[in-house]
Amino acid sequence: MAVQSVASARQLTASGDGPGLSLWDRLRPSLFRTVVRLAILAALCGIWEFCSGRVFPVFVVSSPAKVWTQFGHWLSNGTLLPNLGVTLEEAVIGFLAGSIIGCLLGLVFGLYESVAKTIAPFANALYALPKVMLSPLIVVWFGIGMGMKDILAALTVMFVVFYNVWNATRRIDKNLLDQFHLMGASRWDTIVELYLPAAVGWLLTSLRIAFPLALIGAIVGEFIASGEGIGYAVLAAAQQYDAAGVLVGIISITITAVCIDTVLAIVQRYVARWQGEGEL
Incomplete structure (x- = not known):
């Protein structure tokens, strides 16, 4: 000893x-x-x-010095922050909407197995469909405003959250579920005391995966039709062969995504400790 x-x-x-x-x-x-x-x-x-300029042409790869100069220029003339704010607003709205819908659908599929078996082929088909192909229809239905980008972001997020939450509910111990039923727990008590705690870890993991997808959906929408947003600014810079401007947009959105992922990782770590699972 x-x-x-x-x-x-x-x-x-x-x-x-x-x-x-x-x-x-x-x-x-x-x-x-x-x-x-x-x-x-x-x-x-x-x-x-x-x-830069020795091995590769400057207009193709730019250079750190030029990117830094362009970064300051975009900050000073109001190109960067307003457009970045628009893209973040689109991504956050789509992220929240897609996460809520995906979480609810995942719980429904987990609670009602007959519904899951009936609807699963349609869900799999929609998941396999490239969401970008729906963008022309979404433009026709909702125009080129912010709603179109929100919907694209929500569609890219929804299935990731849905499948993670559904998978979490399917992994619940059947013996534990039977014990809840034997003790007379209502459907609501079962959801709150069993399904939600079981799904929260998977949900937070899926949210960390989903937010970059929400950004992708919003930026793709801005590429398709937009007059503002970081995707619009990057596309305008590319059309002018401004590699430094393109890289400023890419680096800015990457830093933003990393910061938000760090916040979600901290939340996930605290939830894991609360559940007694240790740090992730």
């Missing part, structure tokens, strides 16, 4: 969770990884700057 205790203490110390470690010892691995990542980024930017 004493040998096992010593071994456990050594494992805790080696993993950085031991009580005897100083703040510097706990932060050092994270700081080291951050320095390595910054060094890799700096090296890539240096190689890119060197190759």
Whole structure:
């Protein structure tokens, strides 16, 4: 027993969770990884700057210096932030609508197996259909305003959330479900106490996957028909052979998506701890 205790203490110390470690010892691995990542980024930017105009034409790949200059120009003339705000608004509305609809459909399919068996082929067919092919019809039905982008974003999100929530409900222990029924739990109690806690982990994972898809749906809609949004700004820059402008749009939307994914990851981590599953 004493040998096992010593071994456990050594494992805790080696993993950085031991009580005897100083703040510097706990932060050092994270700081080291951050320095390595910054060094890799700096090296890539240096190689890119060197190759621009020497190995590849500048108008094709631009350069970090030109991208930085164009970034400042777009900030100063009001091109970047208003268009980025429009795209985020479209993506968030579509994300919320698609997530709610997908979650509800997933719960319905999980609760009513007969409905799932009947409707599943149609759901699979709609999921397999490339959503971009629906965009001409959506433009005809809803015009070229924000509603069209919201619908495209919602369609790309809905099926990801739907399948994850449905899969979570199908994995519920049947014995546990039978115990709920034997104890006289109502349908609402079963949903709140069993189905929702079982689906929340899968739901948060699907949300992290779904938000970048919502951005894709919104930007595709802006490519198709729009007068504003980051997709419109990038398309206008591409038509002028402005590679730096295109890259400013790509980098801006990427940073935004990473920030939102980080927030969702923090929420997912706290929910996992609340459920006693440890960190993800």
